Amino acid sequence: MYKLSDRINNMSTSQTLAMAAKTRELKAEGKDIIGLSLGEPDFNTPDYIKEAAIQAINDNYNSYTPVDGYVELKDAIINKFKRDNGLTYDRSQIVVSTGAKQSLANVAMVMLNPGDEVILPCPYWVSYAEIVKLAEGVPVEVPTSVESDFKMTPQQLEAAITPKTRMLWYSSPSNPSGMVYSKEELRALADVLVKHPDIIVVSDEIYEHINFVGEHASMAQFEDMYDRVVTVNGVSKAFAMTGWRIGYIGAPAEIARACNKMQGQITSGANCIAQRAVITALEAPVSKIQYMIDRFKSRRSLIIDLMSQIEGFAITEPEGAFYVFPDVSYFFGKTINGYEIKDATDFSMFLLERALVATVTGDAFGSPNCIRFSYAASEAEIEEAMKRIKNALSEA
Numbered sequence: 001m002y003k004l005s006d007r008i009n010n011m012s013t014s015q016t017l018a019m020a021a022k023t024r025e026l027k028a029e030g031k032d033i034i035g036l037s038l039g040e041p042d043f044n045t046p047d048y049i050k051e052a053a054i055q056a057i058n059d060n061y062n063s064y065t066p067v068d069g070y071v072e073l074k075d076a077i078i079n080k081f082k083r084d085n086g087l088t089y090d091r092s093q094i095v096v097s098t099g100a101k102q103s104l105a106n107v108a109m110v111m112l113n114p115g116d117e118v119i120l121p122c123p124y125w126v127s128y129a130e131i132v133k134l135a136e137g138v139p140v141e142v143p144t145s146v147e148s149d150f151k152m153t154p155q156q157l158e159a160a161i162t163p164k165t166r167m168l169w170y171s172s173p174s175n176p177s178g179m180v181y182s183k184e185e186l187r188a189l190a191d192v193l194v195k196h197p198d199i200i201v202v203s204d205e206i207y208e209h210i211n212f213v214g215e216h217a218s219m220a221q222f223e224d225m226y227d228r229v230v231t232v233n234g235v236s237k238a239f240a241m242t243g244w245r246i247g248y249i250g251a252p253a254e255i256a257r258a259c260n261k262m263q264g265q266i267t268s269g270a271n272c273i274a275q276r277a278v279i280t281a282l283e284a285p286v287s288k289i290q291y292m293i294d295r296f297k298s299r300r301s302l303i304i305d306l307m308s309q310i311e312g313f314a315i316t317e318p319e320g321a322f323y324v325f326p327d328v329s330y331f332f333g334k335t336i337n338g339y340e341i342k343d344a345t346d347f348s349m350f351l352l353e354r355a356l357v358a359t360v361t362g363d364a365f366g367s368p369n370c371i372r373f374s375y376a377a378s379e380a381e382i383e384e385a386m387k388r389i390k391n392a393l394s395e396a
């Protein structure tokens, strides 16, 4: 037995991993599982981006990269922020990292002291709470529900703020709920935040392009918030580049400098080939990736349509990302075909074992009444999954 650190012992194991392990076990038994648990586009990286990577290899991009990213990539990011978000940053404000996950970890590490509170509207992306805890911060969960469209209200934000509040982290469009804050809703939250000038906001905009309701809004667009916001983004989702591992921030220069220092001691600069490919991804017009967004939109209609025909799923129509997050508390306390369902984790396991459909329990996201379905899957898989679920539930 080795004596591991308190740091790792205190970290929760990702609940998505429990589901992944169970899925693998059932697949090994020859069961035909439909996986709707992964937060990953089922498309390949577009050819024009792949070509740029091949070119970079042939051009001998093989050395260590600048810790905060190639200048050409930083310039592409600066132009992207201007073009898509109306945000003005200079090179000193940009840090490229090994995925948005590392961007988030950098920010937590450089901003938090032990005991500092970070407000996390629930449901939040699984890693937020663990990253905050790793940095010795304290996650403060603000519950939202299907009835409030999973949106935190200004009143809830105000009530969650204490003298120890240091940060607010949220994603819009949201993983896992698909909720999108409008500009007016962000303004109403900003009106609370301006009264508390020490709070820094992490605005995770990695699903920005996968937005079905209209214009994406960024907290940093408000002049009175600009120098208190770290805008996090990356290419994993909209460009189908999860494995390339490139994320980035636009931030006040002092915070960017600190992230650069942190990253310089942990990973150094992000992968050279991937960075070159991302220059091409970001410089190309957004219309080049529209075909994927259109497919997500039609799959959203399909899954919502089929899911709303199943009794017991309370749904709020997702406005972005590629997830549906139904409230399934209707099933709690019921026994279906000999399977006792006490909570969302049981229900998710029931769907895996009896319907052979993999989902993720809402517990993982701080919302214990819900489960998450990813619809980054083929239309045929979505149809078959909903059919199986309907059948499994009618076997009572």
Ligand SMILES: Cc1ncc(COP(=O)(O)O)c(C=O)c1O
Pocket (backbone or CB within 6 Å): 039, 098, 099, 100, 101, 102, 125, 171, 174, 175, 204, 206, 234, 235, 236, 242, 245, 246, 247
């Ligand atoms: C909301 C959110 N933020 C950040 C990430 C991390 O993205 P990356 O692949 O760039 O590390 C994810 C990935 O699932 C996500 O859903």
